[in-house]
Amino acid sequence: MTAAKNSDGTVGKALDLLDKVAAIGHPVRFSELLADSEHPKATLYRLLQTLTSQGMLSYDPDRQLYSLGVRLVKLAHAAWRQSSLAPIARPFLDELSNKLGETVHLAQLDHGQVLYLDKRNPAKPLMMFSDAGKIGPGYCTGVGKAMLAFLEDSTREQCIKQQAYHRYTAHTLTSAEALRTELDEIRIQGIAFDREEHEPNIICIAAPILSGSDRVLGGLSITTSMQRYTLLTLEELKPDLLETARKIGEQADLWQFPELQA
Structure with missing residues (x-):
């Protein structure tokens, strides 16, 4: 990880994780994200929990899959209109x-x-x-x-x-x-x-x-x-x-x- 990314702290890590979920293009399991993660298991889990609680990610407990959340979709539409x-x-x-x-x-x-x-x-x-x-x-x-x-x-x-x-x-x-x-x-x-x-x-x-x-x-x-x-x-x-x-x-x-x- 570069110094620039380190300076972004938790917010930068969370945004990077959102990018990864989006790039995969389909709902993804924790194990799949962990296999390609530079973070320890506990850190990755904590980031996912935070993003899910904030509506940026959605979690399906039955299939144990993460996907992009409704709040992120709303923000994307707002950005599309404004910027x-x-x-x-x-x-x-x-x-x-x-x-x-x-x-x-x-x-x-x-x-x-x-x-x-x-x-x-x-x-x-x-x-x-x-x-x-x-x-x-x-x-x-x-x-x-x-x-x-x-x-x-x-x-x-x-x-x-x-x-x-x-x-x-x-x-x-x-x-x-x-x-x-x-x-x-x-x-x-x-x-x-x-x-x-x-x-x-x-x-x-x-x-x-x-x-x-x-x-x-x-x-x-x-x-x-x-x-x-x-x-x-x-x-x-x-x-x-x-x-x-x-x-x-x-x-x-x-x-x-x-x-x-x-």
């Missing part, structure tokens, strides 16, 4: 997806990674990784690269160092140097592409959502497949993409949308 672009962007996402008949993603950065906030599917949706609430890589998704490219230099460099550079496909960028080069190009062009970098057959065009002072508020992407578009024809969607990103940014400024940490 997320999603409520502001909703009508613009609907309009763009209905016009183009393609999947539209809204995202923000979370420690250099992509947090998907909202998603609009066409009548015939594609099977893909992204869904609202999921975390995806920044370095090999169009929306991630679009946001990274427009960060301030020091913040962008920090985010570049946070990437895993795992090779998902033959097209994935696998080094910081390659990512820096592409981010420079994106900054000039104003748009980013996912060239089957995260999932085979899936391509997208993406743009940052910027405030009036050019702060990165989030990112917007139009995602499709190689059966529907080529990378060349996908660029035809650039005007609609940029116009929608501009409208969301303007609306966010009106609502004094808070600056988020990358």
Whole structure:
């Protein structure tokens, strides 16, 4: 454990535990959490008891399973309304997806990674990784690269160092140097592409959502497949993409949308 995490004390330990339960994706037994825990058995049990009593976790005594609690769900919805672009962007996402008949993603950065906030599917949706609430890589998704490219230099460099550079496909960028080069190009062009970098057959065009002072508020992407578009024809969607990103940014400024940490 790092010094920074140590300084967070019990609150930091409890939040880390909530993250683990959420990441598992299904109700989990104490023994499963203990097997992957850096805490002694008694400490882990005490943290679970505290989180359960506070409604952040729910415990099923019959099946002996822990899951995310109702209070956490309420907090998540409040955060979604107050600190997320999603409520502001909703009508613009609907309009763009209905016009183009393609999947539209809204995202923000979370420690250099992509947090998907909202998603609009066409009548015939594609099977893909992204869904609202999921975390995806920044370095090999169009929306991630679009946001990274427009960060301030020091913040962008920090985010570049946070990437895993795992090779998902033959097209994935696998080094910081390659990512820096592409981010420079994106900054000039104003748009980013996912060239089957995260999932085979899936391509997208993406743009940052910027405030009036050019702060990165989030990112917007139009995602499709190689059966529907080529990378060349996908660029035809650039005007609609940029116009929608501009409208969301303007609306966010009106609502004094808070600056988020990358």
